[in-house]
Amino acid sequence: MYAATTSVALVGGDVRPVEVQVHVGRPNDQFKLSGLPDTAVREAKDRVRAAVMSSKIEFPNRTVTVNLAPAHLPKAGTDFDLPIAIGVLAAAREIPHPGKMVVVGELALDGTVRSGASSIGAAVLAARSGQACLMAASVASEAAAVPGATVHGVNSLAEAVEILRMGLAGHPPAVAGEPARLPSVGDLSEVRGQPMARRAVEVSAAGGHHLLMHGPPGGGKTMLARRLAGILPDLTQEEAVEVALIHAAAGYRRGLSRERPFRSPHHTASRQALVGGGTGVAVPGEVSLAHRGVLFIDEMAEFPRANLDTLRQPLEDGHVTVARRGITATFPSVFRLVAATNPCPCGFLGDRRKPCNCRPAAVARYRQRLSGPLLDRFDLVVKLDRLDGTELDAVESSEVVRSRVGEAAQILAARSMSVGDDGRLLLKTALEKGLLTARGVDRVRRVGETIAALAGETRVTEDHMAEALGLRVDW
Amino acid sequence: MSARVIASGDDEYPAGFFDLEERPSFWLEGLLPDSPSVAVVGTRRCTRYGIDLAEAFGAVIARAGWTTVSGLARGIDTAAHRGCLRLSGGAVAILGSGIDVCYPAENKPLYDQILTTGGGIVSEYPPGTPPDRWRFPARNRLIAALARAIVVVEAGPTGGALITARLGAEMGRPVFAVPGDVDREMSEGCNRLIRDGAHPVLGSADLVEELSLIIGPPAGAINADHGIPAEGVPVADLPAIWALTVTEALIKLSRLELEGKVRRSGDLVVPG
Numbered sequence: 001m002y003a004a005t006t007s008v009a010l011v012g013g014d015v016r017p018v019e020v021q022v023h024v025g026r027p028n029d030q031f032k033l034s035g036l037p038d039t040a041v042r043e044a045k046d047r048v049r050a051a052v053m054s055s056k057i058e059f060p061n062r063t064v065t066v067n068l069a070p071a072h073l074p075k076a077g078t079d080f081d082l083p084i085a086i087g088v089l090a091a092a093r094e095i096p097h098p099g100k101m102v103v104v105g106e107l108a109l110d111g112t113v114r115s116g117a118s119s120i121g122a123a124v125l126a127a128r129s130g131q132a133c134l135m136a137a138s139v140a141s142e143a144a145a146v147p148g149a150t151v152h153g154v155n156s157l158a159e160a161v162e163i164l165r166m167g168l169a170g171h172p173p174a175v176a177g178e179p180a181r182l183p184s185v186g187d188l189s190e191v192r193g194q195p196m197a198r199r200a201v202e203v204s205a206a207g208g209h210h211l212l213m214h215g216p217p218g219g220g221k222t223m224l225a226r227r228l229a230g231i232l233p234d235l236t237q238e239e240a241v242e243v244a245l246i247h248a249a250a251g252y253r254r255g256l257s258r259e260r261p262f263r264s265p266h267h268t269a270s271r272q273a274l275v276g277g278g279t280g281v282a283v284p285g286e287v288s289l290a291h292r293g294v295l296f297i298d299e300m301a302e303f304p305r306a307n308l309d310t311l312r313q314p315l316e317d318g319h320v321t322v323a324r325r326g327i328t329a330t331f332p333s334v335f336r337l338v339a340a341t342n343p344c345p346c347g348f349l350g351d352r353r354k355p356c357n358c359r360p361a362a363v364a365r366y367r368q369r370l371s372g373p374l375l376d377r378f379d380l381v382v383k384l385d386r387l388d389g390t391e392l393d394a395v396e397s398s399e400v401v402r403s404r405v406g407e408a409a410q411i412l413a414a415r416s417m418s419v420g421d422d423g424r425l426l427l428k429t430a431l432e433k434g435l436l437t438a439r440g441v442d443r444v445r446r447v448g449e450t451i452a453a454l455a456g457e458t459r460v461t462e463d464h465m466a467e468a469l470g471l472r473v474d475w
Numbered sequence: 476m477s478a479r480v481i482a483s484g485d486d487e488y489p490a491g492f493f494d495l496e497e498r499p500s501f502w503l504e505g506l507l508p509d510s511p512s513v514a515v516v517g518t519r520r521c522t523r524y525g526i527d528l529a530e531a532f533g534a535v536i537a538r539a540g541w542t543t544v545s546g547l548a549r550g551i552d553t554a555a556h557r558g559c560l561r562l563s564g565g566a567v568a569i570l571g572s573g574i575d576v577c578y579p580a581e582n583k584p585l586y587d588q589i590l591t592t593g594g595g596i597v598s599e600y601p602p603g604t605p606p607d608r609w610r611f612p613a614r615n616r617l618i619a620a621l622a623r624a625i626v627v628v629e630a631g632p633t634g635g636a637l638i639t640a641r642l643g644a645e646m647g648r649p650v651f652a653v654p655g656d657v658d659r660e661m662s663e664g665c666n667r668l669i670r671d672g673a674h675p676v677l678g679s680a681d682l683v684e685e686l687s688l689i690i691g692p693p694a695g696a697i698n699a700d701h702g703i704p705a706e707g708v709p710v711a712d713l714p715a716i717w718a719l720t721v722t723e724a725l726i727k728l729s730r731l732e733l734e735g736k737v738r739r740s741g742d743l744v745v746p747g
Contacts, residue, residue, distance in 0.1 A: 196711045356522070357520065385709050
């Protein structure tokens with residue numbers, strides 16, 4: 001006797017259907033599982049058997065063969081428990097065949113249905129193929145927010161069996177819930193006394209410029225980087241789905257949050273952790289988890305040079321291809337790179353109060369780690385000092401800055417920027433006077449366009465260019 | 476010009492060295508400028524604050540038409556020489572090694588620049604002598620003797636700069652010291668000097684004013700461009716100094732920079 005259910009696998013920030021085929025044969029107590037399962041999937045056998053028995057349903061005393069197709073696609077995680085259990089019960093004719101439906105969920109031994117990472121993926125697949133989907137009640141309202149998805153939530157295997165026996169038509173689908181709030185990145189108005197750095201963060205947010213901050217410890221570099229994520233315009237619904245799928249592939253649940261990701265890998269992170277890897281299945285790295293958000297590289301000079309160099313390709317291409325046995329996955333990686341570094345190993349070179357204990361050769365070595373092509377990516381470089389003195393600039397909240405950033409981003413997206421003659425003359429003069437290199441001219445022009453857009457204008461004037469020229473600090 | 480030995484009978488023998496009992500002969504490369512000399516000395520383990528001040532002092536001394544004397548060591552000495560050379564001022568470096576041994580080696584460009592701008596390198600030791608620590612205090616007595624006044628920028632509780640100041644005071648040279656936080660190691664030496672009678676330095680303009688009482692009015696004029704002191708300010712401080720918003724300050728900065736009135740030095744803005 002045979003039955004099949006549909007489940008889902010996450011591949012490279014997208015979803016693929018997985019057919020869970022179940023055959024129930026001769027009387028026996030064997031349970032076979034095939035189709036490139038990882039350890040967690042293989043252990044489904046024991047969880048499914050226990051969960052079925054806990055649900056007061058007889059587990060068929062026959063040879064059970066489960067195949068996850070397509071067989072070449074590596075499968076991971078615990079979300080195949082529920083589709084396997086339903087497949088077994090359908091093949092044993094305990095319940096009617098579930099028909100077209102995407103099923104995900106992990107089973108506890110007492111029959112409780114728990115949420116795995118692929119609930120959003122299941123909703124996306126279901127919406128795309130016009131099917132309903134069945135998952136843990138705890139994540140159903142979150143997944144129901146996926147446009148076009150009909151999601152049924154269940155708390156236990158027994159409840160799932162009951163629904164399937166009565167037919168889905170009699171069961172009300174879950175109502176889309178508000179996306180969960182992520183931990184706050186903090187408000188920009190909390191950063192006092194750094195008006196120039198706040199401006200640089202705003203320009204970075206609006207124009208997608210990568211930003212390098214340097215200065216002694218305690219200057220607020222980390223604080224500002226976190227707040228950059230908070231002044232980016234909210235993700236669109238489509239983007240929220242895209243980001244959620246990438247995070248799900250790494251085993252994280254972020255629901256359909258509209259907030260921008262903020263990722264801050266430690267300097268001991270491996271190259272695989274940074275750009276993606278995984279054993280068996282392809283797992284996205286930090287560059288993809290930061291997709292459409294901020295990748296913050298704190299203490300950049302502490303990262304091994306080779307690891308920093310792996311960031312260059314995703315920065316260039318906007319995506320990363322991770323090749324693993326049996327599958328090649330491509331994850332998107334469009335992010336704002338924000339890096340922070342101390343000026344020297346001890347951190348106090350340039351501090352107005354504390355002596356720096358580093359030997360000059362050590363400082364040179366420290367800086368060499370950052371030199372080269374990666375440094376060229378930073379349009380904006382700011383120095384953070386501990387400051388005193390009064391601030392004339394209004395200390396604006398993240399909300400105020402975010403709306404200005406959003407409008408500027410729209411102006412820039414329309415690609416109608418033009419540089420006025422006065423602006424062009426300023427660049428020419430700066431080049432002739434040796435203030436800028438040819439590459440520096442491009443950089444200042446890009447920043448100048450963003451500054452104009454932040455002022456709501458499409459024509460870049462001399463003043464815009466002059467401010468852009470001012471926003472550079474020799475490193 | 477190659478290095479030559481100057482003895483007390485020579486025309487070039489500096490008047491200040493007659494205050495030294497033994498009237499030492501020395502090796503000289505380049506020239507000893509005619510103008511009055513001011514020593515700017517301090518610790519090798521200085522802070523950015525000390526570097527900024529030493530550079531500013533070197534610059535204002537040069538602008539006043541005087542010569543800056545120091546020891547070419549890391550830290551304050553280097554900054555003082557650099558500030559002076561920025562305005563192509565006369566500089567004299569007195570070494571604790573052989574005259575052809577640049578220590579620290581990374582100061583070779585500075586060493587060369589001192590010579591090309593008409594300054595001199597002085598050493599008591601024959602060419603090839605390595606930079607042994609025990610020679611430095613003896614070198615300091617030459618710095619004290621050559622200078623008409625001694626400015627100590629940052630100094631810990633012990634160290635060569637304090638030796639220079641003490642020897643200078645014994646020869647009747649006025650000593651200036653930059654006051655600092657009482658709980659800061661590199662202020663301690665300076666604060667002690669002030670307690671013992673040194674003049675506190677209240678800034679680069681104040682220093683020139685005080686020095687001109689001792690060694691006569693400066694040959695050049697002192698100016699501070701657009702509120703930017705000779706010691707420079709971080710870019711991020713400009714809005715507060717000019718009382719402008721960030722945008723306004725950055726625009727003004729770029730304009731001044733394009734006109735050559737100010738320039739960048741690392742993350743500092745200094746008069747052009």
